[in-house]
Amino acid sequence: MTPVGGPSGRRKRLGGSVGERAMLLALAAAAIISILVTVGIVVVLVGEGATFFTEVPLKEFFTGTEWFPVEGKYGVLPLLNASIVIALIAAVVAVPLGLGSAIYLSEYAPERLRRVVKPVLEVLAGMPTIVLGFFALDAVTPALQNIIPGLGLYNALAAGIVVGLLITPLISSLSEDSMRAVPNAMREGAFGLGATRRVVSLKVVVPAALSGIVASIVLALSRAIGETMAVTLAAGTVPNLSWNPLEGMQTITAYIVQVSKGEASRGSLQYESIFAVGLLLFVVTLAINIIAVRIVRKYRTVYQ
């Protein structure tokens, strides 16, 4: 194809030379690759998962209370339960810490202090999770054992606490952003009516920023459920259907790691089982993320 319109600059701008079109095509192809990644994830998980589910019925998978691959028992409830228990412990730790920090940084801290504290908190979010796992095993569990005698080396509590630490900055950072987006006029109006700073924080700023705060907590939960190394090291590798945080339990992610370490041969039922539980994990985290986006979209108030 000949370049449209020859050397005239104005016409060239509309179509561009062949070289430029090829360049654009390459750029567009790069953008499409990101969709291929998603397609790849879905195809791989569904494809390998489907093979798994031809051998293990869906009903057994979702209602079975025992996960014992060696004996062919594939009831996912213990794994799912462990992931949820640890995510909930993490939330119990992270919500007060994260919201407290967010309120302090947004409403109380002087600007100079805020500029130092915020990046320091974000160091926690960038901490490799293997480091948090080491910290749980090496420091948190021994400290807990001093308080709770008889606590085993592997327990959900220590895992939940370190995962909580990991997601605290996520909550504090996103919540603080939405609190700071609340216009000052609203604060000043409340101050003008005689409200104290505590009342302004809790009754004006937090409600006004609620969509962002809730979304940050939901996103943090999704991160907690997908967390791997800290829970593998701290909560152990024994599937255990229990709500007792003092016991060890194996999460979905920890199971995937355990099988991957053991070199399950390709094509075996165990190999396929990690894709099946991976699919479950993917669906759960995706659902949580979609909920978070919905919350923001539905309840967000835009202030001028």
Next chain:
Amino acid sequence: MTTLEAPGTPPPPPAAATRPLARKRSRPSEQLFKWLVMGLTAITIAMLIWLISSVVIKGAGSLSWAFLADRPSSNPDKAGFNSALRGSVVLMLITIFFAWPIGVAAALYLEKFATQSAEASERKVRERLGSGVSGVHAGWLRVRLWWLRVRPRVVHLVDVNISNLAAVPSIIYGLLGLAIFVGILGISKSLLAGGLTLAVLILPIIIIAAREALRAVPISIEQGAMALGATRWQAVRSQVFPAALPGILTGTILAMSRAIGETAPLIVVGGIVFGTAVPSLNPLDAGNEALFAMPLQIYFWTDQPQASFQAIAAAGIIVLLATLLVMNLVAIILRNRYSKRW
């Protein structure tokens, strides 16, 4: 915020005139609440300090040049971090080689070309279709017309997709790498397979960061170039892209610092290596080298029951954290030094 500093923050010196209006002392509940939120912030920071100090105390004794230079060993006193360090270097080279060009190209397209109005081009293509072209040429023009029409929807899909990808748990990328790179492409469980997996993992992060950097360059730069006769591509290539480069590099380094600490996807792709090999630093050999990496080695040591392995695991963590610190410092310097205020 400036108008707000008065009520509450560090007790303002009571000016005589306002005194009757202002409460001289806060109520106890006010103070209590302030201490509560301050305390919660302090606890978070204290936990971070506890984490770092416990690792440093445990690992500092094992840290030495020999530790950095020695190969792995089943004897904790002789075991070194060299293979892990080399593995991580090669992994990062492979990751950047694949993720950077694709990520930046995608960002350029999404930010600078995909959102351009299609009206003018569409009109033009229609005109030429009407002017009696035939055969392959007409087919090609129809494809272009179709693309111009679906483009906004595709771009929206890519947008949503990228933000969702950034939230997918990293272990899922491991499963993807295991099935595609190891399973279908038949790459052995090697540094190459690991590097490719990490490249896919950080691709959305690089795209997001590069888009932000491109967005920060004012539109007037591009318009100025185009007013002088440059095509959009020329304007973007020679003006916008160089201006955004420091921001893109900063984002890239931060994405790399995410990749270098990832453990789970590497375990899924490559398993845990017990060997004592020392991988070559040449990325072209990566397809044959066993998967070594700093976080993998740390995990392997942490998982051992003997206490002496815990100490070298802590030493390994110190090295990993120091690497992260350096990467982040470089990113900050790059941002402060080259970022322009427009």
